[in-house]
Amino acid sequence: MAEGDGVADQEIRVRLDRTAGDRDVEALRQWLEREEPLAERLRRGELQIELRDRRNEDPGTPMGFGTEVVVVLIGGAASAAFKELMVAVRLAVVAWQENRRSVEAGDPPEAQVGGAADDG
Numbered sequence: 001m002a003e004g005d006g007v008a009d010q011e012i013r014v015r016l017d018r019t020a021g022d023r024d025v026e027a028l029r030q031w032l033e034r035e036e037p038l039a040e041r042l043r044r045g046e047l048q049i050e051l052r053d054r055r056n057e058d059p060g061t062p063m064g065f066g067t068e069v070v071v072v073l074i075g076g077a078a079s080a081a082f083k084e085l086m087v088a089v090r091l092a093v094v095a096w097q098e099n100r101r102s103v104e105a106g107d108p109p110e111a112q113v114g115g116a117a118d119d120g
Contacts, residue, residue: 016068
């Protein structure tokens with residue numbers, strides 16, 4: 001089967017709580033882009049990290065919870081690879097929260113990390 005034929009990309013969505021501002025969302029995206037092994041997969045073209053505005057999907061979404069960071073695994077890799085990526089993203093989000101706590105006043109936003117099929 002040729003690359004991309006009938007193989008859907010898989011997504012991991014990172015949603016910050018309503019205390020997050022645009023600066024937090026952008027800082028998290030940049031952190032994920034630099035975090036290994038995500039950075040290596042980005043260099044190899046195996047994944048993309050993008051921001052998506054959810055306010056159009058869910059009109060009742062409060063400010064700060066309207067943008068999510070989406071990590072897209074290109075070409076629908078095997079289940080094991082996706083699970084490994086999910087763990088890496090979760091660890092990277094925790095590392096970002098710890099870093100933010102050490103360099104900025106106040107607690108960092110809470111984060112939800114889940115697959116695209118997760119609606120919570």
